[in-house]
Amino acid sequence: MANLNDIIQWCNQTLKTNEFKDYAPNGLQIEGKKEVKKILCAVTASQDAIDACIAHDADVLLVHHGYFWKGEAYPITGMRGQRIKKLIQHDISLIAYHLPLDSHPVLGNNAAIADLLQLEDITPLDATEKHPIGNIGRLPHPLSALEFQTLLQTRINPNILHLPASREKIQRIGYCTGAAQDFISKASEEMCDAYISGEVSERTFYEAKELNVHYFACGHHATERYGVQRLGKALAEQFGITYHYFEQDNPV
Incomplete structure (x- = not known):
């Protein structure tokens, strides 16, 4: 007790x-x-x-x-x-x-995503934040968009929405759980091949294409459990x- x-x-x-x-x-x-x-x-x-x-x-x-x-x-x-x-x-x-549990480097939702995907070399998505709620990590080996989608479906959620870009290989990943789809622009600035969040907006389709960053909506609930x-x-x-x-x- x-x-x-x-x-x-x-x-x-x-x-x-x-x-x-x-x-x-x-x-x-x-x-x-x-x-x-x-x-x-x-x-x-x-x-x-x-x-x-x-x-x-x-x-x-x-x-x-x-x-x-x-x-x-x-x-x-x-x-x-x-x-x-x-x-x-x-x-x-x-x-x-809420945000403290997204951000925590061990207990947080984003930390769990990095562990599930076995990402390496973790850095903040926005280095100006004292406690970043989004991060960048690197896959051990480059994957095709289909291979990466399969990984997400296996580890996080079988129902994934992929908004494609023209990049053939994915290795540098930006990610922020929940409703953080608009951080895709920051992922582009940080030279990410793909960006993961929970939700998606109509505008995200165009951003993924024009910023050339694959976007994967993995579910708000699924990414924050x-x-x-x-x-x-x-x-x-x-x-x-x-x-x-x-x-x-x-x-x-």
């Missing part, structure tokens, strides 16, 4: 949350019971994730996408109100980490508690 405040303090220090300017509050968003035995991790604090948390008798729901995003309406009503009501009724804490698992495992080891990961079949 661990103290909730100790968990929050450890996470905040480990992820250096105070050094990020984010779109939503990082850390404790809804406070539940003070003592924690079990954490359930999920990408998003959906109703299904909350129900899974209750079914597993978990004390904390740890997510990448929580609530209270910039620009959201203040009233806690409707769908969000029902979610929050259920968390409070069951005395479950909601903990969310790793950080919460790594953080949950780290918390389990640090505090002697248990964690469970709830996977939801989100095709986006």
Whole structure:
């Protein structure tokens, strides 16, 4: 059993949350019971994730996408109100980490992508950022676009959207998980052969072609399901508690 405040303090220090300017509050968003035995991790604090948390008798729901995003309406009503009501009724804490969990060099979503693809020589996509949320890595050997797509389908998501460029071989890879498709221009500036993110826009088709950078949309959910698992495992080891990961079949 661990103290909730100790968990929050450890996470905040480990992820250096105070050094990020984010779109939503990082850390404790809804406070539940003070003592924690079990954490359930999920990408998003959906109703299904909350129900899974209750079914597993978990004390904390740890997510990448929580609530209270910039620009959201203040009233806690409707769908969000029902979610929050259920968390409070069951005395479950909601903990969310967004950009800090993308960026962390060991626990982060981008770090996991590099590990999955066995990328080498990791450097920031934008060297001016104190804590880069995107990176560049190099494949051990050049691959054709089809070979690289097959690798992504095997390691990350079987449903990949490839927007082609004219380059015959791919080795230098830019990547940033989630909805970071517009960083393809930075990948071009950094002489990348391909760029990976989660989502795609209509304009991305033209950018990939005209910047001559292969673009692979691997799914927002699919590219961001790793950080919460790594953080949950780290918390389990640090505090002697248990964690469970709830996977939801989100095709986006």
